[in-house]
């Protein structure tokens with residue numbers, strides 16, 4: 182990260198330099214960030230609207246808007262260069278589009294109340310600050326891991342674990358293991374936690390995978406998703422080298438939730454809608470007809486099959502038909518929810534117990550009585 186890329190803020194001094202030149206300066210920037218948060222600590226700026234930060238660009242942006250749309254929380258955003266928008270369903274909420282790292286910084290400074298960003302970004306820029314609380318930890322996109330990678334060739338050919346890397350005689354105080362990373366908080370912390378003492382760091386804004394071949398670094402610590410970029414650059418991950426697994430998360434400032442009127446109600450509604458949609462996304466509704474003597478007997482047959490128990494057991498309803506002028510019940514309709522992954526197995530099991538005319542449709546929402554994540558949030562807030 183270069184000084185010219187930093188936001189123009191009194192909290193980011195212009196003398197900030199890449200960590201390849203001086204690592205301790207990163208620490209003083211983070212201290213200043215904390216100081217920025219503390220200046221408003223206990224006395225949040227006066228505004229009535231709740232502010233939600235969403236990624237303004239990059240790979241998280243479109244998926245975030247799609248997720249909210251699927252939760253019936255479409256963002257009304259007319260112009261991509263306009264950084265403020267609304268979600269008509271949430272009247273006292275303002276959406277602010279920001280870079281993911283700035284979402285985290287602004288949650289800490291009290292300028293945002295809620296945000297969506299990758300867990301990696303929250304961990305890196307949040308620096309373990311206790312004001313940040315993850316409200317939903319699995320929004321189901323932006324999956325990747327922060328992982329250490331080394332060349333497949335040369336002195337690393339037979340090195341396959343972090344332990345082996347640490348034990349290599351090459352690394353000394355004078356000649357440390359050189360790691361290129363954009364994660365200047367998590368990187369050093371991970372190395373220290375794992376007992377690697379002779380390590381130095383350099384940073385760049387992207388294409389870190391080129392650093393070992395260019396002779397700039399021995400190893401890199403970067404996000405990996407499919408692994409293609411590593412493979413194409415002759416690099417490999419090692420056992421014990423994963424710093425964290427990441428996906429998009431909903432994060433909030435604890436102070437905001439406690440102090441801002443209606444922040445908690447808005448959060449509850451967003452969380453309920455997210456949960457209902459995400460729970461439903463992995464499931465199908467399956468309807469089938471089944472011959473039987475009674476609803477109980479049909480239910481018993483269905484419950485004898487492991488894949489067919491549904492959310493709270495099957496719904497069984499009589500199918501009425503007219504036979505010889507009389508109303509009769511020969512069939513029962515059963516309705517169950519099955520995980521998408523188990524669909525075919527479930528259909529096979531339904532057939533095996535006499536199911537016919539199997540209809541499968543997608544589920545839009547599953548609203549449970551109360552979400553465990555909401556209970557967890559209230560207990561974290563001491564409410």
Ligand SMILES: Nc1ncnc2c1ncn2[C@@H]1O[C@H](COP(=O)(O)OP(=O)(O)OP(=O)(O)O)[C@@H](O)[C@H]1O
Pocket residue numbers: 238239240241280281298299300301302323324325404405406407427428
């Ligand atoms: N290869 C990947 N696959 C899936 N998700 C990824 C991948 N790389 C990054 N991500 C997720 O997307 C987030 C944002 O990545 P993005 O490329 O938009 O921004 P960036 O490059 O980190 O920031 P900048 O705006 O400085 O370029 C990451 O923090 C991570 O959570």
Ligand SMILES: O=P(O)(O)OC[C@H]1O[C@H](OP(=O)(O)OP(=O)(O)O)[C@H](O)[C@@H]1O
Pocket residue numbers: 386387388389390403404405406407408409410411
């Ligand atoms: O494992 P893969 O699926 O190959 O993905 C990993 C790559 O994706 C990210 O880079 P990005 O595409 O955001 O480019 P950048 O390095 O310029 O940020 C990350 O920094 C890796 O380079």
Ligand SMILES: [Mg+2]
Pocket residue numbers: 239387
């Ligand atoms: Mg990127």
